[in-house]
Every structure is written in C-alpha cells, then in structure tokens.
Ligand SMILES: Nc1nc2c(ncn2[C@@H]2O[C@H](COP(=O)(O)OP(=O)(O)OP(=O)(O)O)[C@@H](O)[C@H]2O)c(=O)[nH]1
C-alpha cells in the first residue's frame with residue numbers, strides 16, 4: 001500500500017495512533033529512528049506505511065517545529081496559559097515563566113483568566129495587554145469568551161498549562177465536552193491520584209485544530225524540563241525587543257547596567273514592573289544553571 005503522512009494523536013503501550021486521510025491507524029514504529037535516539041511523540045507528523053485499512057508502521061518522523069519533554073508533545077503551535085482571578089491567587093512569576101518557555105519554543109502564548117466570578121480580571125489583563133498577547137477572561141457562570149477561545153484554537157496544536165487548581169480541566173471540559181480530563185473534584189471522588197498513568201492525547205477542534213489533553217502534567221513539570229539560558233531570556237520577553245537593542249553595553253543583562261534601555265523603559269512605564277520583576281527573578285535562576293543542566297534534555301537519557 002502507498003505511503004502516506006499523518007499525525008500521531010495518541011501513544012500508548014508501544015502503539016502509535018496516527019490520523020491519516022480521516023482514518024485512525026494503529027501503528028508500531030519500525031526500529032529505524034530508535035537507532036538515532038529519537039522516538040515518536042504525540043503531535044509528530046509522520047510517514048506511515050499502511051498494512052491494512054486501519055493499521056500500519058510509522059517509518060519516519062517529519063521535521064519537528066519543537067518538542068516538549070513533560071508533557072511529551074511535539075509541534076505545539078499555541079500555548080494556553082491559565083491563571084485564576086483568585087483561589088489560587090495569580091502568580092505572575094509562574095505566568096511569565098510559562099510565557100517565556102512558550103516564546104523560547106516558538107509557541108504562540110495566550111492567557112486565559114478563569115474564575116472571573118470571584119473578582120475582576122482587570123489587574124492581570126492590564127499587565128498582559130502590554131505584552132501584546134491575546135487575553136481572555138472566563139467564568140463558569142457564563143459562556144462569555146468561550147467561542148472566541150474555541151476560534152483561537154481552531155488551527156494547529158494547542159496545549160494548556162497553569163498552576164494546579166486554576167480551573168484548566170473545567171475550562172477544557174467547557175471548550176469541548178469530549179475532553180476527558182476529570183476536574184479536581186471528580187478526580188478526587190474517583191480517587192485518581194498523582195500516580196495514574198499519564199498519557200497525552202490530541203482531540204480535534206475547529207477546522208484543523210487539535211487540543212492536547214495532558215492529564216496530570218503541571219506547570220512545575222514543564223518548567224523543570226524547559227531550560228532557558230540567561231543570554232536567551234530577554235528574547236523571551238517580547239515587549240523588551242524594541243528597547244534591548246539600544247542598551248549602552250552589548251551583552252547588557254537589563255538588570256542593573258547604566259545606560260540600559262530596558263531599565264529606562266521600565267522607569268518610563270513602557271514595561272510593566274511585574275514583568276520586569278519576573279525577568280529579574282528568572283535571570284537570577286538562569287545564572288545558577290550548571291553546564292550539565294544546559295544540555296538539551298532531549299539528548300539526555
Ligand atoms: N468560582 C469558580 N470556581 C471554579 C471555576 N472553574 C473551576 N472552578 C473550581 O476550581 C477548582 C479547580 O478546578 P480544576 O478544573 O480541577 O482545576 P485544574 O487547573 O484542572 O486543577 P489540577 O487538576 O489540580 O491541575 C474546582 O473546585 C472547580 O470547581 C470558575 O469559573 N469559578
């Protein structure tokens with residue numbers, strides 16, 4: 001049968017489920033890329049050699065745009081960062097770290113503010129509008145905003161992240177009832193703890209969009225595996241770009257230097273203090289990284 005290309009939407013028990021030409025194929029991988037130390041990920045576009053109507057072999061992985069380690073996911077286009085107005089209170093550092101990871105991986109970030117029934121989303125909105133990313137506010141009290149979020153996810157692969165308890169699962173369920181993630185309450189009732197098998201699965205949305213259902217993965221998992229060098233950090237704060245070229249010294253860290261155009265913009269209110277505070281904190285963390293930690297985690301065994 002003819003080779004074709006498809007998308008891995010699920011991987012479990014040594015099988016890869018590849019969506020190709022409207023059919024879900026249950027596939028094994030040919031040993032080929034194992035030699036090269038690459039294993040197929042959910043989100044990979046692959047070459048498929050069918051062995052039957054709905055079965056086949058994955059014979060090659062097409063070039064990846066990006067890959068995350070935890071959750072294991074390739075070719076992520078949109079990153080939905082979820083934060084709640086309160087319960088838990090928003091943590092700007094977590095949001096900014098996730099946003100920096102997104103930029104670093106060339107993923108388009110957007111922010112969804114949940115639980116707006118518990119208070120106004122204005123404070124968060126004000127910060128992130130200055131960054132120039134899409135910001136949506138929702139609450140389970142109404143469907144407002146949901147349709148716009150669905151539309152923003154209707155192309156490419158999207159993944160959700162945010163601190164535990166912000167309402168990711170509730171939001172996903174409301175975006176699409178098929179998304180299987182159990183909400184905090186349900187999972188407690190069912191006794192599904194931290195140690196359940198975690199597997200990522202893609203669900204279709206809109207015209208040609210896919211949402212990654214990533215049960216059990218938290219912002220913490222993501223942060224642990226996606227490391228940004230201090231030299232690369234400023235580039236992950238998009239609103240710094242128009243200033244950072246004008247600093248007096250090349251290699252300016254934008255934290256203390258005289259003649260730093262980013263610090264100048266901060267003083268003039270063109271960069272939000274909360275964003276710069278996060279930058280500073282992440283810069284301090286990045287300074288402490290050891291050489292071995294800077295190796296691409298994909299290359300680590
Ligand atoms: N007041 C209010 N509470 C909400 C809203 N959405 C979700 N919650 C509650 O917030 C809690 C956490 O919701 P989840 O959807 O489980 O949050 P999560 O981010 O998936 O949490 P983890 O699974 O721990 O990562 C639950 O008790 C929900 O009932 C909302 O719009 N308003």
Ligand SMILES: [Zn+2]
Pocket residue numbers: 244247252253254255257259260261262263
């Ligand atoms: Zn500077």
